Amino acid sequence: MLEVESLRRAFGGVTVVDDLTFTLAEGEVFALVGANGAGKTTTLRCIVGLDERDGGSVRWGGASLDEREPATRRDVCALLDDTAWFPDLTVAEHLALLARAHGEEAHVIVDALDALGLADLGDRMPATLSSGQTQRLRLAQALVRPWRLLVLDEPEQRLDVDGREWLGHYLRACADEGRAVLMASHDRTLCDLAGARLLDVEAAGEPTIEGVVEDTDG
Numbered sequence: 001m002l003e004v005e006s007l008r009r010a011f012g013g014v015t016v017v018d019d020l021t022f023t024l025a026e027g028e029v030f031a032l033v034g035a036n037g038a039g040k041t042t043t044l045r046c047i048v049g050l051d052e053r054d055g056g057s058v059r060w061g062g063a064s065l066d067e068r069e070p071a072t073r074r075d076v077c078a079l080l081d082d083t084a085w086f087p088d089l090t091v092a093e094h095l096a097l098l099a100r101a102h103g104e105e106a107h108v109i110v111d112a113l114d115a116l117g118l119a120d121l122g123d124r125m126p127a128t129l130s131s132g133q134t135q136r137l138r139l140a141q142a143l144v145r146p147w148r149l150l151v152l153d154e155p156e157q158r159l160d161v162d163g164r165e166w167l168g169h170y171l172r173a174c175a176d177e178g179r180a181v182l183m184a185s186h187d188r189t190l191c192d193l194a195g196a197r198l199l200d201v202e203a204a205g206e207p208t209i210e211g212v213v214e215d216t217d218g
């Protein structure tokens, strides 16, 4: 269970995330949807510790995410839009590095490349990939390491129709296995495919992500 309580974040005196409280159970996909600039990415970054919080707490399985316990780090896979690739490692080598660090067997790399349609690109350098292929590589990381909570920021970005469809089914299957997915998305079709519970944020320009979240859709 992810427990976000009274999360607050302001930039230069402007409150972007105001007293946000919600829980996300294993077996669920939860999506922040809505206007550009409403604070979705900021919320995700504050939850996973990539951005400071001005208030509130985030707990996973009862433990504070701030503590970065090994078990928590293993559980939480955050694929935000900030992946830096090693310039001298191939696509397959990136996945191998991650799999090995998490003690996974080598076959997960081939499986992930196949699943993401990257089987012919394993020997390429990430810098030579198209933007959609790069997004597929970013997502492939989730398939080569263990996790219980996956955090994704607009994972549909740059994916083609087949890629989005694969992603929706993949996220649903992960939730059905008892894992939890938290994402920001502008793609309602993806949210539907994934069976996501939605938090629909307000129009931009206001301190919009606010208050205790109730089920709004699903």
Ligand SMILES: Nc1ncnc2c1ncn2[C@@H]1O[C@H](COP(=O)(O)OP(=O)(O)OP(=O)(O)O)[C@@H](O)[C@H]1O
Pocket (backbone or CB within 6 Å): 011, 012, 016, 034, 035, 036, 037, 038, 039, 040, 041, 042, 043, 184
């Ligand atoms: N580091 C920062 N410094 C100042 N303002 C910031 C910073 N990061 C985000 N903001 C502002 O916070 C607000 C929320 O941004 P955020 O990226 O969280 O929105 P979003 O809902 O993810 O938008 P989008 O749908 O466009 O991705 C925006 O007004 C943005 O300009």
